[in-house]
Amino acid sequence: MEYSEVMARKNQVMKNAVGIDYARFEKQGIHFDxxxxxxxxxxxxxxxxxxxxxxxxxxxxxxxxxNITRLVRKFSAPGKGARIFLKDEAANPSGSFKDxxxxxxxxHAAKHGYKGVIAxxxxxxxxxxxxxxxxxxxKCIIVQEAFDxxxxxxxxxxxxxxxxxxxxxxxxxxSVGPELFYIFLLLLEETGYFNASLYTPFGxxxxxxxxxxxxxxxxxxxxxxxxxVVVTHAGGGNLTGTARGLQKIGAGHTKVVGASxxxxxxxxxxDGDFNRKSFTTGHTGFGIPFAVFPxxxxxxxxxxxxxxxxxxxxxxxxxxxxYTTELLASLEGLQRGPxxxxxxxxxxxxxxxxxxxxxIVVQETEYTGAGKCPSAQLTFARxxxxxxxxxxxxxxxxxxxxxxxAHPEQISAQQIPLDELRISYLxxxxxxxxxxxxxxxxxxxxxxxxxxxxxxxxxxxxxxxFQQAQGTR
Amino acid sequence: xxxxxxxxxxxxxxxxxxxxxxxAPQVPEDTARVPLEMRLNGFLLxxxxxxxxxxxxxxxxxxxxxxTLVEIQPRYTHTFGQPIPELLEIGIRARALxxxxxEQ
Numbered sequence: 001m002e003y004s005e006v007m008a009r010k011n012q013v014m015k016n017a018v019g020i021d022y023a024r025f026e027k028q029g030i031h032f033d034x035x036x037x038x039x040x041x042x043x044x045x046x047x048x049x050x051x052x053x054x055x056x057x058x059x060x061x062x063x064x065x066x067n068i069t070r071l072v073r074k075f076s077a078p079g080k081g082a083r084i085f086l087k088d089e090a091a092n093p094s095g096s097f098k099d100x101x102x103x104x105x106x107x108h109a110a111k112h113g114y115k116g117v118i119a120x121x122x123x124x125x126x127x128x129x130x131x132x133x134x135x136x137x138x139k140c141i142i143v144q145e146a147f148d149x150x151x152x153x154x155x156x157x158x159x160x161x162x163x164x165x166x167x168x169x170x171x172x173x174x175s176v177g178p179e180l181f182y183i184f185l186l187l188l189e190e191t192g193y194f195n196a197s198l199y200t201p202f203g204x205x206x207x208x209x210x211x212x213x214x215x216x217x218x219x220x221x222x223x224x225x226x227x228x229v230v231v232t233h234a235g236g237g238n239l240t241g242t243a244r245g246l247q248k249i250g251a252g253h254t255k256v257v258g259a260s261x262x263x264x265x266x267x268x269x270x271d272g273d274f275n276r277k278s279f280t281t282g283h284t285g286f287g288i289p290f291a292v293f294p295x296x297x298x299x300x301x302x303x304x305x306x307x308x309x310x311x312x313x314x315x316x317x318x319x320x321x322x323y324t325t326e327l328l329a330s331l332e333g334l335q336r337g338p339x340x341x342x343x344x345x346x347x348x349x350x351x352x353x354x355x356x357x358x359x360i361v362v363q364e365t366e367y368t369g370a371g372k373c374p375s376a377q378l379t380f381a382r383x384x385x386x387x388x389x390x391x392x393x394x395x396x397x398x399x400x401x402x403x404x405x406a407h408p409e410q411i412s413a414q415q416i417p418l419d420e421l422r423i424s425y426l427x428x429x430x431x432x433x434x435x436x437x438x439x440x441x442x443x444x445x446x447x448x449x450x451x452x453x454x455x456x457x458x459x460x461x462x463x464x465x466f467q468q469a470q471g472t473r
Numbered sequence: 474x475x476x477x478x479x480x481x482x483x484x485x486x487x488x489x490x491x492x493x494x495x496x497a498p499q500v501p502e503d504t505a506r507v508p509l510e511m512r513l514n515g516f517l518l519x520x521x522x523x524x525x526x527x528x529x530x531x532x533x534x535x536x537x538x539x540x541t542l543v544e545i546q547p548r549y550t551h552t553f554g555q556p557i558p559e560l561l562e563i564g565i566r567a568r569a570l571x572x573x574x575x576e577q
Contacts, residue, residue, distance in 0.1 A: 003497055071571050116534060139534045149507035158551040165514070170534035174490070175510040179497050183490060183511075191536070271504040323563055330564025331571065371551035379554030390559050404559050408567060 006182050009189075014299055017188045017195035019112060022300040030433060031445040032301055034308075038244075042205035042303075043104060045248055049209055051107045055135045057099045058209050060091040062217035062361070065344075067331040072351050075409040082227070082354035084347055085361045087214045090336055093135075094163065095367030098128035100210055101237060104202040106132035109194035115139055116193035120184045120298060122146065122157045123234075123281045124339065124366055129196045130167035140164075141193065143184050146173035148274045155380050156280045156338070159371030176274045181298060198237055199297040199304050207241020208248060214361055215251040225251040226361040228350065230343040233258030233313070234286035236294060236306035242363055243309035257312035259346035259413065260287035261321060263398045275384050276399040278318045278377040282342045287313075292424040293432070307421060308451050314413035316345045317396040319403040322374040323411065324348065335373075337366035349413035378402065419465065422450045426469035436470075476524070478545040482517045485547035486530055486540030513538055514547055 015021060025037040043051065052058045065084045073081035089097040102119075106129065109117050116139030119129045126142035133140035142164045147153040153161075153173070161171045172187070174180050188195055197203065211229070218226045229246065231239040243256045261283040266273040268285040277283070291310070294302040321338060324345040329335045344362045351360050370376060378388050387401040393410055396403045405411055426446075430436060438446070443462055450465070452458040478484050491509035515530030515538065522528045528542045 003491065003495060067571060071567060074570060074573070141532075141534050141536075147510075147512070149510075151510075151512075153550070155551040155554075158549065162549050162551070165533065168533055170532040170536065171514070173512045175507070177496065177500055177504050177509050179491055179500075179509050182497070183509075191534075267501050269499075269504055270501045271507055322560065326560055326563035327567055331567055370549075370553050373553060374560055375557050376552060376554035378557045378560070379552075388557070388559065390562075404563070408570070 003179060003182050006185050010185055011300060013185050013188050014195065017193070018197060018200055018299060020200065025301065027441065029439060029442045030429065031442050034305065034448070037301065038201050038205065038303060042201040045208055045212060045245070048104055048205055052100060052103045052206070052209060055103055055132055056093055057103045058092070058213060060213070061088045062086070062214060062221065063088055063334070064221070065332050068327060068348065069351070071327070071331065071408060072348055073356065076352040079356055080352055080354065081356050082351040082358040082360045084351055085218060085226070085359065086340070086344065086365060087210070087361065087363045089210070089340065089364040090367045094124070094127040094131035094167070096124035096128065096339065097207065097210055097238065097364045098123070098125040099131060100206040101125060101198060101203040102128035102132040102196060102206070104206040105129070105194065105196040105200065106136055106138060108202050109196065110136045110138055114192070114194035116141065116191060117196040118143065118184070118187055118191065118193045119196045119198070120180060121198065122160065124160060125198055126160055126169070126171070127163040127167065130164040130169035133169065134167045139193065140167070140169035141172060141187060141191070142169050143172045143180060143187065144174065145176060145180050147175055149175055149271050152275055154275055154280055155371035155376050159369060176269065176271045178269050184298070195298070197297070197299050198235055199299050199302045201303045204237050204241045204244070204303040207238060208245035210363060211242035211245020212249045214363055215246055215249045215254065218359060218361060222359060224359070226254050227354065227358045228255045228257060228360045230257050230259055230347045230350065230360065230362050232282040232339050232343040232364060233260050233306060234281045234283065234290065235297070236290045236302070236304035238364070239306045240304045240309055255311040256309055257314060257346070257350070258287065258306060258310050259314045259316060259343040260284045261342055262315040262317055262396070262414070265397070266399045273399060276386060278381050278402060279321070279338055282339045284315060288421070291421050293428040305449065307425060308449060310418060310451065313416045313418060313421065314346045314349070315416060316342060316349070316413050317393045317403065318398065319396055320393045320405060320411050321345045322378065322402065323405045325374050327408065334365070335368055337368035337372045340365035345411060346413040348408070348411050422465050423469045425450060426466055430469065478517050478522050478542065480517055480520050483514065483546055484517050484528070484530060484542055485512055485514050485544040486528060486538065487512050487543045488540035511540070512543070513540065
């Protein structure tokens with residue numbers, strides 16, 4: 001069947017496969033009613049806590065990283081070095097926060113009589129969906145982009161494939177390329193299964209409990225809400241759901257910052273670049289495109305809209321995250337996987353700038369093991385011609401080297417100004433709509449999309465960003 | 474490894490889903506030169522089969538799919554890797570830093 005033929009049917013296929021008529025939420029032009037979509041399609045936070053309770057998802061421990069905090073204070077200015085906490089999401093059934101995201105979709109699919117669920121993911125989400133499907137007695141298919149044209153699989157993705165099979169899921173593994181989506185559509189048509197997309201309101205609402213819980217636990221331990229929560233950012237759902245949960249418990253003043261592994265220069269659809277990276281998610285290859293153009297996802301309107309909630313965005317290098325992984329194991333006795341350690345790495349850097357009585361929370365961990373741990377990834381990197389050495393991480397070049405810091409003081413998260421992302425969002429918007437002018441109603445929507453409502457003059461700020469978007473074309 | 478698979482054996486098949494000429498227009502040059510390939514595990518439907526033969530399998534989700542038999546009893550090939558000396562030193566050095574001037 002022709003690629004273009006199948007792609008042309010995508011909206012109808014998705015309507016059947018997620019049971020949401022997205023047209024209901026469309027307003028004038030680019031405007032759509034995001035909050036109404038979240039309310040009418042999603043479940044309330046209370047309902048979700050019940051749904052997640054049925055399959056033992058959530059209620060994970062919050063751990064204070066006292067030794068790492070102490071280490072950070074050793075090389076911070078006097079009075080600096082915030083207390084660092086970690087939400088141990090590896091304690092979820094399949095070993096990551098993705099169970100929260102999967103739980104609501106699989107519940108919803110079962111309730112509406114679907115026989116099975118499908119998800120397109122090379123990440124932990126596959127194991128989350130497979131685990132939840134096992135618990136609720138649904139069939140499950142996971143579609144992974146897993147190997148290059150030599151047939152060599154990325155170790156972390158192979159491990160996730162193994163985990164999915166352990167939960168009884170069919171794992172369809174593909175070589176590199178965006179046509180994964182075409183295969184995914186064909187499978188949805190063939191099976192009539194539910195699309196457990198990462199980007200529906202179900203998936204995002206499932207993460208709200210994470211923000212809610214971590215705020216409640218921090219308050220219980222310290223008497224107040226966190227000052228900053230660091231979220232590993234890729235597709236935007238983790239950040240969006242966490243921020244919404246924080247707002248729902250009343251921790252709206254907590255700063256929510258995203259952190260991604262810097263993989264600039266590596267093309268995500270390139271066969272040659274595929275196995276030159278040591279991180280398969282939580283990196284800029286997803287983080288930046290999804291922040292600036294969220295509706296690139298597998299559903300017509302993405303419920304994960306990170307720019308609406310982000311108060312800061314930081315990049316860390318691959319070597320810095322491996323170093324952080326070793327610190328967590330050797331100083332705190334916690335061996336955990338790469339995703340959460342990306343935000344922990346950024347938190348170590350941010351804590352140095354914060355006062356000692358301030359609180360910073362890293363909101364996830366994930367399980368680790370064969371394929372995922374630093375020794376597995378660095379062995380694989382060397383096999384693929386990547387230089388691995390100790391040195392200054394500022395010399396990192398993704399795809400060429402991985403540089404492990406010689407000293408923890410060298411961990412330095414690089415801030416990406418949010419206005420750069422906003423300008424990029426507007427450029428993408430102008431390109432995808434082929435329009436330069438937008439109505440007042442559409443601009444009101446953009447003020448929300450770009451998180452400008454708190455500015456002194458949101459409309460004027462928007463106009464200035466538009467001008468810069470024109471200028472940088 | 475057995476060189477012949479019997480009905481019901483757990484096997485891996487391979488199939489080309491899109492030839493280079495059929496690939497999406499937006500793929501980068503290196504990806505456009507190679508086909509889109511699939512690998513999938515399942516239970517063999519044929520009475521017997523040898524690698525290289527076109528076969529059918531039943532997947533864990535119960536679907537029947539056809540492709541070329543490439544592996545009988547497919548192994549998980551990912552490992553913990555080799556010990557990386559540069560990693561082993563990180564904890565030792567960090568512990569030493571932490572214990573330096575313990576009165577702090």
